[in-house]
Amino acid sequence: TQLLEQSPQFLSIQEGENLTVYCNSSSVFSSLQWYRQEPGEGPVLLVTVVTGGEVKKLKRLTFQFGDARKDSSLHITAAQPGDTGLYLCAGARPEYGNKLVFGAGTILRVKS
Amino acid sequence: DAGVTQSPTHLIKTRGQHVTLRCSPISGHKSVSWYQQVLGQGPQFIFQYYEKEERGRGNFPDRFSARQFPNYSSELNVNALLLGDSALYLCASSSLLVGHTEAFFGQGTRLTVV
Numbered sequence: 041t042q043l044l045e046q047s048p049q050f051l052s053i054q055e056g057e058n059l060t061v062y063c064n065s066s067s068v069f070s071s072l073q074w075y076r077q078e079p080g081e082g083p084v085l086l087v088t089v090v091t092g093g094e095v096k097k098l099k100r101l102t103f104q105f106g107d108a109r110k111d112s113s114l115h116i117t118a119a120q121p122g123d124t125g126l127y128l129c130a131g132a133r134p135e136y137g138n139k140l141v142f143g144a145g146t147i148l149r150v151k152s
Numbered sequence: 153d154a155g156v157t158q159s160p161t162h163l164i165k166t167r168g169q170h171v172t173l174r175c176s177p178i179s180g181h182k183s184v185s186w187y188q189q190v191l192g193q194g195p196q197f198i199f200q201y202y203e204k205e206e207r208g209r210g211n212f213p214d215r216f217s218a219r220q221f222p223n224y225s226s227e228l229n230v231n232a233l234l235l236g237d238s239a240l241y242l243c244a245s246s247s248l249l250v251g252h253t254e255a256f257f258g259q260g261t262r263l264t265v266v
Contacts, residue, residue: 044194073254073255075257080240080259080260080262081259081260082156082158082242082257082258082259082260083195083242083257084257085254085255085256085257088254128194128195130194130195130255139185139197139200139208139210140185140187140195140197140244140255141197142187142194142195142196143194144192144193144194145193145194
């Protein structure tokens with residue numbers, strides 16, 4: 041059982057469409073990070089959210105941390121082919137010791 | 153500034169052999185963590201080292217070991233390789249213990265066990 045559940049697992053959309061990726065848990069996290077990973081490469085950090093209800097924007101990407109710090113979402117506006125990749129959320133909790141717990145990821149494919 | 157560097161980038165080994173993977177963290181970072189990512193899954197935590205001491209261990213067998221050197225670089229060793237050890241091995245660098253600060257990943261080492 042994944043501690044962090046990501047949905048959907050796979051998303052294929054046309055260029056210009058909007059999309060939302062979800063990261064849910066029954067546990068509270070002290071912080072949550074979103075990464076984007078391309079095939080054969082390491083994950084690249086996009087954002088870190090630490091405060092319940094926090095919203096952060098990175099160009100066309102909007103990240104939100106749930107009020108209870110159990111869930112997060114990533115919204116992409118007007119998706120472009122360059123957004124294609126694996127999107128991973130990762131959470132940290134003191135109870136988990138010194139590690140990040142990752143979701144299984146959402147594979148996004150944006151077609152031109 | 154150089155990011156996190158890992159070597160080698162690709163490696164093919166035979167079952168039963170051992171392997172050593174290397175990681176150099178971002179300059180000034182004192183923590184290195186290792187993760188295993190198999191195809192279709194998110195990374196799974198293996199070890200974290202901070203100031204040359206082990207500060208966390210994931211649910212991996214004793215065939216996996218690691219160490220951190222005085223210059224904060226790190227090695228991950230895997231003995232008696234199994235086919236199931238085939239994966240992308242990722243090194244993450246952070247200024248403090250992961251969970252207290254952001255982690256930055258290297259490009260990974262793709263290990264194939266045949």
